Amino acid sequence: MAPSKRRRSKAATKVHASSSQPEANGVPPGPTTTSAEDTNVESVISASINAASGGGVRLTRSSSLDGYVSEGGDRKSEGKGKRKRIFIARDSILTALCRDDPNFRSLYHAFMVMVVTAILYSMLKDSVEAASPHIDFRMFTSGFGPPHQSLIMLLVWTPLQMAALLVYPAFKVWEWAHPRFGRVADSAAIVMMIAYNFLAHCVVVASIVHLDLPSIPSVVIALEQLRFSLKSYSFIRENGVKVLRPWSKDDEDGPHIWYGGQMEVTVGSFSKYLYFLLAPTLIYRDNYPRIPRVRPLRVLSHFIKCCISLAFVSIIVKEVFGASFTQDWQLLAKMFLSCMLWGLILQFMAGYFFLHCWSNLFGELLRFADRQFYSDWWTCNSFSQFYRKWNLLVHDWIKAYVYQDLKNKFKNPVFNKMAFVPCILMSAIYHEYVLWAPLRFVLPVLLLQYSTFGLLLFALKPSSHSSWNYLIHVGLQVGVSLMVFCYVMEFNARITCPKEENAVNTFVPRFLECYFKNLTKS
Template identity: 30%
Template structure:
């Protein structure tokens, strides 16, 4: 039965190979003669069957399938870059040819013994040499493929961005200039368009499909298990029983009803007031005889809501109710998020109304309340009437992401219990000196880096992806490959894309629009100042004291590294320098803020003045035993 089917198998194989006979699709190195070895192998099938060597038949079938896949893959890559494809084929085809020759020799020795045996040992030795050469060529091959695949994707994105930003409906011109391509590659459309949203997955979701990257994730899980086991064993040795309480988590997330009520008030106010103010302003702007006065009046009301309603109100609740740190984080971060979203909604829609009035349009472009509500829950700070949407919600994916957030919380709990609290609990008993400070910083690097990874993974990946999945929000580029950054400029752009987009479009670019493009350095400095001030404001309210460590790191070292480690630094050594400085910065933050927290717990003041809140307590607090 197998022998009867062989002619059909051979004809099918030859017909599949004829698909690639077009000399225009194969470069000069990959002529049709390079594939004739495969066809000649097919002609040896009947000889194999006559001699009963079925195992070589199966080997030929597998080899033929490999030939088809290799040829198709090379031709696909060839269509991207012909010059580099010639180099790749020069490296791959000799190995391919020797493999076919070796297979022929094995078949001739078995099928036609009267012809004499071929020196297979010599061929095998040569084959091993070729395998070693192929292993040496593999990194070059993979680097070339990765480079040209990246160029292909960037070119595709550039064409997409060019089409989206173009008012014409014509196709992308084949002879587009390099200047236009470079402008489109930045994924930033002209000012009237702003950020371009497109359906794409998060980078970690793609990387976790690779088993090597997934193993790193498994290593972090194993480290969590080690933390849990060490905590249980130490508690069992000290207490004589298993201590399964989570007092620290209960404390930091305390007074949750107050947190929920505060958030509900903030959210309802953000839904009603910004949308209502914009709606009434837009409805009467066209027919108003005092447009400037009307705009100033509604603008002042909106600014008053932003500063008092969303600014002072939540801060007063967090301080007056003495909310614990994590509960304060929830309130203050939601406060900042809603302020940024309300600003984006007004900033994106006011120019549309002004443009429609200027063009004397019959209708005023006012978004629906449902679009505004969707924006308030969507994981983005840039308002659009519509976003790319997925067709369905994967509830299993949502549950997995929320479970990973919960696991990250317990991970942070064990990091503080095992690495931070034992180190800083008695720090106020020691004199504040340079030696102790240096030891404290280096001992804090490990927990600081782990907390950094957890914040990134839990919030920027899991939390945002969970909400994006529930909202069917398709653009999942909440971060980029910041870990590959060789400059701090690139790190700031890729660490948190959600916030960076808001700062770029509403702080940096609006600054240049207002003052002119000559003040790029001043615009960058203003963005750094705003970002550093907001970060320090969040930490000051959440910890209950003002200790501008993060602000100084941002404004001093961050600005210096931003200019020294700029985008011209491309070598791997700069990535090492970036990671080293990042590690040291995390150690400084964990060390100084932890020391100040415990100093204020152990050395309280009876009647503190305003200056006492500004003066670091850890510099003067020494408990006498």
Template identity: 30%
Template sequence: MKENGVRSRHKNGKQNGVQKHEDERKDEEFSIRQSPLTELIDSSLHIRAIYHIFVVILIILLCDTVIYDLVERGKINIGLSVIAAGFGDIRRGLKLWVYDLCVVMAFYPLLVVYAAIGKYTRKYTVLRPAVVLLGIAGVVAVEVAIAAVPVVELARKHLELGSSVAVTCEMFRFLMKIVAVSSACGPRCLNGHLPLPTFKHYVYFMFSPTLLYRDQYPRTNKIRWGVVVFHLSEVAAIIFYNCFLWERFIMPYWSDYGKEPTVEAGYLVRGMFACVLPGVISFLCGFYCVLHAWLNAWSEMLKFGDRLFYEDWWTTSRFSLYYRRWNRVVHSWLRDHIYLPLAPLTGRPLATFTVFFVSSIAHEVILALSFGFFYPVLLVEFGVLGVIMVPLTATSGRRFPSAFNLIMWLSFFIGNGILWSLYPMEYFARRNCPPSENDSFFIPKSWTCPEVILKPNWTFQNPLRILLD
């Protein structure tokens, strides 16, 4: 069953050839289908067992912490304090989100006014360039209005990490949605060949789990509220799980970082390797939470039929395929609104680089506003090393798929271990180190405080010496 969100201007629902072309494109992009993990968990006892293993790991870690803290300290500490602190001042975050939502809702009447201007000036071809520029200026103004207030407000006064991530991610989601609507409806306002969407369909698109605008989407017949509750329960459990990992494995190593003037290099190395496994678990849980549980919950509530939000990225041996499959929602938007328009003008390599650059900057803005400092670790890993790995694995990944799938997973482990070490080190260094006149939003404080030293009288000992003797 499909819901048509377009005002009918033609009898018996007939549309012209342009609409037919758009419907064909829509059918290629959207269809009723389940998420890969939903199909795997439902159809494979092996995958279901792996899912149960992750649940059991959470239960065992939880029991370990509860019993140890109860016996050792007489209290229970299971990550709830991290959740409360991470989503602190949630009212302020909600106000920023409501502001962005109001701007987005106000865009629809502006679109209707622009369509009226386009209709009035249609017979005056000399005015067409001015009308086009007016539309572009209007979209830019709305985009600036969506981004400016949250960015300025978060830069003025830091919001806690969880609340900041939610606000900035929603900000970028609204920005991309406005671009999608403008690209689809802008030509309609000028030529009048197709009607604008209804306000109901416009609102539906703003909350639907896609960034590509279509006049209609494949719909399911009913809402299965049991599925909604199950997925939302998974989201809550994973948030708790990640906060538990932070409190159980990250804070013991890095919460005191910067309180002493020096730190031994061996301690840093041990801490960074200790963060590898929690980092990868958090990486996988974050993927499952956002791209599977959260989006499937919203799809079920909105009866959105196409739930292919990702593909089997975990089996690939080429980084180009990983970037396409990891997040199809964002990848499809980047493809349609950046890569495809640029590729004929600049060539595929420059268009690809632009996609990576824009995506990297967006990720870095989210992290910088959320943490309260600029530390481009993810930018280097994703926007530099990731780009380099794309051509390096393009051919070799096809020839040696097993070996390069192993290499890809090795890079995930190492990369997440580095992320879960360097960002906490900088986060706590800015809180524990004494203030300095050289403190800056853009200069990492953890590079100078504390001082990293080797053990006294440290010397290198040849591990092969015992064989030589």
């Protein structure tokens, strides 16, 4: 539970005597609550940071725009300490581009029309085949299983939610015990934190396996358990420093200054922790920038886009996973080409649904102002940039609690530069964990891609020439297509050649065995 020991930076941030602090409920005064639709994006960003910090943090232009500031906050200390995540009021990049660029807005509208047209085409095709008005969402609806399976999912999710809520009183007990019992209390707290995460993983795995939950409830429970674990760890880390290193608001060098006024001196209240559990972020802060009110039209727009995205994803899943297992090389080649066509679209639409539509929907309902859940990954010239920009929610967490800790731990230049390796491997392992939940098998294609080509391409430092951007998209197309093809083959092979499901068979690929077995019979 105890965070890594923090070093006080010599460079102190100057605090203006006349500046005011953020409001206690997390709503920064002044320009932060100004609607981004009525002002220039860059001016809203700068005003938001100034308001969120109470005017007390002097940020450079570069650090303000990417949402990070170094310990101490000024230019001299930048790069010497940990860079702290500063939340600022800004729209998602797609929202900002549609608002500011009429050409991009028209292209976005054309894309949505094409998606809706594809859904209507699927409905018409299903109706013609069924000789009556009909839409075949069986591949999607079967993922939920019978109604009682959704009830079981809720019964499994409830204890996970309650355990996440109990993290707060457990932390308060440790806050009381630390000054009295010292390392004994710290050791007990660390053991409890490890036990909590271990038991949560065990509950999810046991529930999925023994209750035989369908694919969608399984992946929901796995993602929710992972979300609770990451959020509770962030709360412990960000508040643990307040217990281990007490600070006052008058300190010129401390968490209150590092975080631009978004962290208070004392441990945050339970209401702040509850808001954090619901908010679309994995990084804890006592105060977040908030919009002044919920905009119903925005909520409706994001909800409709969520429905459209899910409908389109279900059509893609039906096209990709609906193919049957075959030994014909021509049909296999056709299946691979189909995966090339639909694989990258499936990844893009899944990211669009979760990182844009779903996250913005909850951000709007909770008045959460920082909507940068992803960045412009499509402009990347290297895979290292893509890894950083694709999913900023997970990237920020890994950077804050894994990457920076490893950089500070290993002072050897070689190990210091290799700090990204455990981050990539950790991300790959948890991706495999999430994919196991609905598929019920582990085919470590994603892990192999991350641990081999991913690491090599991450370390590659290409030029800014536009040809590298082509190579990035070609690499994504090939990598995603190969991954989807392998998972489809294994999924269909386990249906064609069933075996007793156990721990060993979960990790042993079956599509090659099934292929040669059926080839011998024929």
